Amino acid sequence: MRLLMSNEFADERQFAKTYRNAIGDDEPQQIEAMRQRMLAGLKNGSIAFPDERQLGLHYGFHGAGDTAQTIFQMPWVLLRADELAGEFITSDTGLAMVDPHPRYPS
Numbered sequence: 001m002r003l004l005m006s007n008e009f010a011d012e013r014q015f016a017k018t019y020r021n022a023i024g025d026d027e028p029q030q031i032e033a034m035r036q037r038m039l040a041g042l043k044n045g046s047i048a049f050p051d052e053r054q055l056g057l058h059y060g061f062h063g064a065g066d067t068a069q070t071i072f073q074m075p076w077v078l079l080r081a082d083e084l085a086g087e088f089i090t091s092d093t094g095l096a097m098v099d100p101h102p103r104y105p106s
Contacts, residue, residue: 002042002049005038005042005047006039006042006043009035009038009039009042010039012032012035015031015035016028016031016032016035019031019034019035
């Protein structure tokens with residue numbers, strides 16, 4: 001993340017453009033002073049990032065919520081073994097997809 005941010009702040013013109021879009025129009029010297037402070041903070045560690053594990057967990061749960069909505073909206077079929085067969089074999093992944101028209105049939 002530090003490398004990514006440093007690259008973003010390396011280009012003086014791009015930083016000024018991003019700054020003006022996010023904060024507003026200021027004097028060029030003020031914008032450059034902010035860029036220099038940001039670069040120095042990244043270098044000396046005074047600009048820190050949140051706990052990576054906590055952030056990973058947050059995005060994991062966030063992604064699971066989005067995925068749950070997709071799975072919920074999918075058409076589902078419930079399979080039950082009849083009394084004659086008594087059992088059937090299913091996927092060990094818990095979620096299976098069937099392509100009725102595979103590109104390369106086996």
